[in-house]
Amino acid sequence: MAFVALFGIGSTNFHSAIGTPNGDFVTDISTEPTHPHRLETQLLERLEEMQSIRSLDAVAISAPGLVDAEAGHIRKFDTPEGDLIEHIDLRTPIESRFDLPVYLENDCTASALGEWYFGRREDHDSLIHLTFGTGIGGGVVDRGHPLRGESAQAGEFGLMSVAPESDLSSTGVTGAWEAFCSGRGIPRYVAHRFEADDELGENKSDFTRTVAEEEVTAPAVFEAAQAGDRFAQACLAQISRYNAAGIGALCNAFNPGLVTLGGGVALNNESWVLEGIERHLEEFCFVERPTLTLSPLGEDIGLYGALGTYRDRTGNQSAVEIPKSVSSTLD
Template sequence: MAFVALFGIGSTNFHATIGTPNGDFVSDVSSEPTQPHRLETQLLERLEEMQSLRSLDAVAISAPGLVDAEAGHIRKFDTPAGDLIEHIDLRTPIESRFDLPVYLENDCTASALGEWYFGRREDHDSLIHLTFGTGIGGGVVDRGHPLRGESAQAGEFGLLSVAPESELSSTGVTGAWEAFCSGRGIPEYVAHRLETDDEWSADESVFTRRVAEDAELSAPVVFEDAKSGDAFAQSCLAQISRYNAAGVGTLCNAFNPGLVTLGGGVALNNEEWLLEGLERHLEEFCFVDQPTLALSPLGENIGLYGALGTYRDRTGRQPGVEVPQSASSTTD
């Protein structure tokens, strides 16, 4: 039985555990803030602790940004603050210090592999996983094969333009999906709309007063005020739901998945709103047969299952597995 050190690295949170190829976690999941500017050191420190618990056979890493899986490098890492860190070498320091093989994959492609091996795929032949977190990303696995693209940069789904006439953008892409619907994009969109939409600029709702007073604005605040009956927040979320349907519909028309699973903080904390919005509007944008839509059963540990799915994919391990019991437990 192989023991694999698993790292699910997000822009915000850094999760780690030890797993086996059949989907079992054999150590507690540790969680801490991601430290982008010392990511190599952070990995080595956690790996040292894990090596003291088990004799490890490999290291598998799910990481955000543009990833060079063959070289074991993160080419571009986008931090929550919007900083872009270029070239983070993870393989060389790990191999030099621990003499272990390293399997690295973009977090969204890895998450799709996690869904394929350990999620709710059942009898579907093609699936898409979408992560609504700080940004929006995703991955496609078709008949067991992850679609990585020419230079392994596929899956930047958050950069699909859902509103090309808008002034909002993300990483230089005008009208990008994640500029409106991600954890970072939602507050930016509603603030921009309040400034530019004459219908609401003079509104005296709780939400608009909060913005006028320069109170902290975040995605959770938008959802809280909408639930409290704030008309402006509700109007913004209604439009965001339609943007989400445009994004998902575009992906469905391109890849014809049988299953679309949803994850990330925005999805996990607002499941009913997200699914209801997609079900209400998806028909407007989807020509092909509509897929099954479901929240991922892997929860906030999907990055770890993604790392393990990456290991399975790269090593060709294909043991029959069911959704592991640990999939329903989340740690943050």
């Protein structure tokens, strides 16, 4: 039995655990803030601790940004503060210090692999995983093969344009999906709509006054809508159509049997997100509609993605039973 050091690195949080290829974690999951400017050191320090617990056979890493999987480098890492860190070499220091093979993958592609091996795939041959977090990203796995693209940059689904007539954008893409529907985009869209909405008149609420006076957050928008605020509800209704348009386009392009959703925006607002997409998906989807569900892997999907990456790279393509730690969440 192999023991793999797993790292699910996010822009904000840094998750780690030791796992086995069948999907079991043999240690508790450790979570700490991500330190992008000292990421190599953070990894080495945590690996030192993990090696003291159990002898390791490999290291598997799921990381955000543009990843050179073959070289074991993160080519570009975008921090929450907007800093762009270029060329973080993870493989060389790990191999030099621990003499362990290193398997690195972009977090969205890795998450799709995690879904393939350890999620709710059942008998589906093709799946898409979408992450609604600070931005929107995703991955496609078809018959066990992840789609990486010419330069391993496939899966930037958040940069698909769902509203080309809008002047909102993300990383230079006009009308980008994530400019409206991501954790960072939702507040921007709400503020933009508030400024342009001439029909608010005397119907302004505590929420709209907050929008006018300070920067709101995505959770605040969902909370206001849940409390009955009509402006917040109208914004989320349009966001639902944008989500359905994005997912419909992906379905028409890839014909998945399963689409799973993850990331804080989706996981924390299940009814709003899923019901909104289901309400409008028929307008945009030509192919047979896939099963649409939240990922059963939850916030641990980065670690399962790292483990899926290990399985993909080491040539073990067979499906496995859903681990007990995951199956318990499906009951």
